[in-house]
Amino acid sequence: MKKAFSNYLSKKLVLFLVLMLPFGAGLLRGQEKPNIIFFIADDVDKYQIACFGGAVFTPNIDSLAAQGMLFHHAYVNSTVCTPSRYSLTTGRFAGRSRFAPYLKDYPIGSQGLPSFDVGLEQDLMNIGYTLKSQGYKTGWVGKFHIGEDATLNGLTNDEKKFLKTASPNDPVATELFQKEEKAFREYITNKGFSWAKNIYEGNLEDPFDEHNLEWSIEAALEFIDSAGGKPFYLHLNTTLLHGPDGSWEQSLAFPKYTGAGLIDHELLAGMPPRSTINERITANGFNLNDNPSGITWMDDGVGAIMRKLDSLGIRENTLFVFLPDHGSANKASLFNKDGTNIPMIIRYPAEISPGNQSSSLVQALDMIPTFYELAGVELPSEYKIDGKSLRPLFSDPTAKIHESLYFELGCARSVMTEDFKYTAVRYPEDRIQDILNIKEEDLKDKVMKKLIYLTGNVGISTRGIKYNPDHLSPDQLYKLSEDPGELNNLAEDPDYSQVVDEMKRILYGYLSSFEGRPFGEFIPGTNAAPPDPQVQEYVRNIQSALRNGATLDGQVIICDGNCVTTPTTHQGTLKQYQDFPVSRIIQDPSACTISFSEPVNVIQVIDLSGRIMLTGAGRPGTDFIMDKNVIPPGIYILTLRGKGLMQTLKIRIDP
Numbered sequence: 001m002k003k004a005f006s007n008y009l010s011k012k013l014v015l016f017l018v019l020m021l022p023f024g025a026g027l028l029r030g031q032e033k034p035n036i037i038f039f040i041a042d043d044v045d046k047y048q049i050a051c052f053g054g055a056v057f058t059p060n061i062d063s064l065a066a067q068g069m070l071f072h073h074a075y076v077n078s079t080v081c082t083p084s085r086y087s088l089t090t091g092r093f094a095g096r097s098r099f100a101p102y103l104k105d106y107p108i109g110s111q112g113l114p115s116f117d118v119g120l121e122q123d124l125m126n127i128g129y130t131l132k133s134q135g136y137k138t139g140w141v142g143k144f145h146i147g148e149d150a151t152l153n154g155l156t157n158d159e160k161k162f163l164k165t166a167s168p169n170d171p172v173a174t175e176l177f178q179k180e181e182k183a184f185r186e187y188i189t190n191k192g193f194s195w196a197k198n199i200y201e202g203n204l205e206d207p208f209d210e211h212n213l214e215w216s217i218e219a220a221l222e223f224i225d226s227a228g229g230k231p232f233y234l235h236l237n238t239t240l241l242h243g244p245d246g247s248w249e250q251s252l253a254f255p256k257y258t259g260a261g262l263i264d265h266e267l268l269a270g271m272p273p274r275s276t277i278n279e280r281i282t283a284n285g286f287n288l289n290d291n292p293s294g295i296t297w298m299d300d301g302v303g304a305i306m307r308k309l310d311s312l313g314i315r316e317n318t319l320f321v322f323l324p325d326h327g328s329a330n331k332a333s334l335f336n337k338d339g340t341n342i343p344m345i346i347r348y349p350a351e352i353s354p355g356n357q358s359s360s361l362v363q364a365l366d367m368i369p370t371f372y373e374l375a376g377v378e379l380p381s382e383y384k385i386d387g388k389s390l391r392p393l394f395s396d397p398t399a400k401i402h403e404s405l406y407f408e409l410g411c412a413r414s415v416m417t418e419d420f421k422y423t424a425v426r427y428p429e430d431r432i433q434d435i436l437n438i439k440e441e442d443l444k445d446k447v448m449k450k451l452i453y454l455t456g457n458v459g460i461s462t463r464g465i466k467y468n469p470d471h472l473s474p475d476q477l478y479k480l481s482e483d484p485g486e487l488n489n490l491a492e493d494p495d496y497s498q499v500v501d502e503m504k505r506i507l508y509g510y511l512s513s514f515e516g517r518p519f520g521e522f523i524p525g526t527n528a529a530p531p532d533p534q535v536q537e538y539v540r541n542i543q544s545a546l547r548n549g550a551t552l553d554g555q556v557i558i559c560d561g562n563c564v565t566t567p568t569t570h571q572g573t574l575k576q577y578q579d580f581p582v583s584r585i586i587q588d589p590s591a592c593t594i595s596f597s598e599p600v601n602v603i604q605v606i607d608l609s610g611r612i613m614l615t616g617a618g619r620p621g622t623d624f625i626m627d628k629n630v631i632p633p634g635i636y637i638l639t640l641r642g643k644g645l646m647q648t649l650k651i652r653i654d655p
Ligand SMILES: [Ca+2]
Pocket: 042, 043, 080, 081, 242, 325, 326
């Protein structure tokens, strides 16, 4: 009722503005090109933002949503930095990349495995060049991480090696970081952006391996000031919240570490001092265990940009978009929860009335065509773009933009409708041979190697496998209305065979739009292959081990004999699970109690439908108690996050 009323109001408002247009300032405003701030965070799950339901202190992001539109069903198309950031810069699926190193790895005509080797093309068909050519000043600040390119005039291998063990106080280390940062500025401006400053090449590196949000925000504020009345586009990439929670807290103690080495003074960048973060979190009634400092720190950066827009009087005509490049707990998988489904917010007072929410299916790369439409850009015919402008949602949050969405990572491709998600994993022939070349007797020691081949790259999808071993299955179908956590694969269920066929047809529609890219039996060609029976047997063994309680230590399945370990929730010690800091689990009739050997900042118990049952924290010497009145006997996902730690484990609470 309330929503219907606000829709009614916003329609009235639009009508009013349309009627006003010929008579006054409305016309003038209509002709102004909007400024655009694309605030791209790193690895953020929805629960880490209060307006999406998190018990955390994020007042600025929440007010951004209150003044604009919040999206419940926004998705990224891939869940590691490089392919997602490629799409957020070009508006294209990463699998379309014509970046030379990607074409070298996967020549046209062969199946592509989009992950860390896609990158920006020489043809400048990206947001930075396109808006610049339309009169915009276009700026890049912060993290880059879109492919490694030999044309970059960066560090030599010897210099990189030196930095791995260099002291942060060594002036040579700072000189090298400055050289690298300068090379990236040149690289980004060569790719068509007007301006670039305070760049991190990718993830944080030794010896300055610490976040510095103020360093990014400082450059962002400088860029906004420098536009001087010209319309501007800012691609603002913070390194937060990448890395485990503990790393953010640690970084607060290093305000002079930057992506250009050591600087001589601490930056404020219009943000509240770092020293006040924790006291503000607790003063506002939040628990530091559930609300690690990094979340509020990131929010402070959003606040500084909002205040800058207000001080220049340009809030009304500035489109401010907040989203992360992907989720955190299930990054490197194609699962929605904590993977592809992201917290996305758009504030644009000129066209979006306050307090709107949309449940329409949208994807993050839709932002690029949205920006083009608002800036009045007509794309050249050679600019291939995916996605659609979200502008219809600004006046009608229920407008339907997409019938389906497409996802890609390594050997996996997914499509999603409002009701179902289908994933196909298809290994190309050369990859199948790599997998089969590992001898069975070597399985125990070489599981990691096998997983690398199975999952497309080191790290790709291993978190997804921990979450649900079915993530390795060649065909997966999940019914989202009943199973939003995508844990119950219905692909082999005869009742759903028609749905599988329909979802495969939708996937085929996407796949057939990629020129020169075969995929499995969908688009036959060169090295593309249907699922291999022998590989499937390996996959079934690994899945069976995981279902029987085996876990992954980093990228390795901890195996015992036949790849099966003891069940995970029985009374006794779990020390055999290295890196999983559980010292003991005690089951009694009323509760299951976990004791930790290391601090854990966030513990979550999630049921198989994706519902969070319990959130807490753990310290050595204190117990985390799962009361059976709160968590009835059954199977759950236990997620632990702490310093240098992110673990997900399936647990069973016995009656
Ligand atoms: Ca990322």
